[in-house]
Amino acid sequence: MCVGIALFVFQKNTSPSLIIVNTSPTSSTAHNPFSPVVFYFNRPPTENEVVFSIKPRTEVIITASSSSSIVLSPKTMFQPSVTYQITANTIPPFSLQFETEQAENNTPGWNELNSAAHQQYMQMYGSQDEALADIRTNIPIKQPGFEISYSYKNNTYTVSLLAPYESNKSAFLAWIKQKGVSNLNTVRIIYVNKQ
Secondary structure, X not given: OOOOOOOOOOOOOOOOOXXXXXXXXXXXXXXXXXXXXXXXXXXXXXXOOOOEEEEOOOOEEEEEEEOOEEEEEEOOOOOOOOEEEEEEOOOOOEEEEEEEOOOOOOOOOOOHHHHHXXXXXXXXXXXXXXXXXXXXXXXXXXXXXXEEEEEOOOOEEEEXXXXXXXXXXXXXXXXXXXXXXXXHHHOOEEEEEOO
């Protein structure tokens, strides 16, 4: 007869609970439909620790703008004159509600410079942002000679290169440009040589 003993050791989580301490915009305020929404936390969120749901459904690009904040940027714009609700799965859940302004220049609080800057940015980098978002949804990516991972916390792509390193780095650069990322000066990339 065999007697088995199972020993379970639980490590206490010393990180404080993740709490949203501020938002931009704040709840129940008007918001420029071209502008992103920012959530500020009491500590840096770990990767995939927080999930957002948006009603009505809207495609956004999620990035970390600093160690303790996350930015939700609309792929094109939020719909004008619509009430949005964004819920984060913190404990307890956090809900932000705001109404977007009309998209006419005479709307009080409308920022023409912001609109022009957004249009200029989209002309220069809009397709690149879409390409990067597509890459992030397929992480981790394994290709012959290199692997790609992504950190939402640091908004950084890590490219692990196999030998020969320079040749595979060139292969990665050709691959990412073929995906539609033409200006790597705006992308945080760390290269790691794997043994």
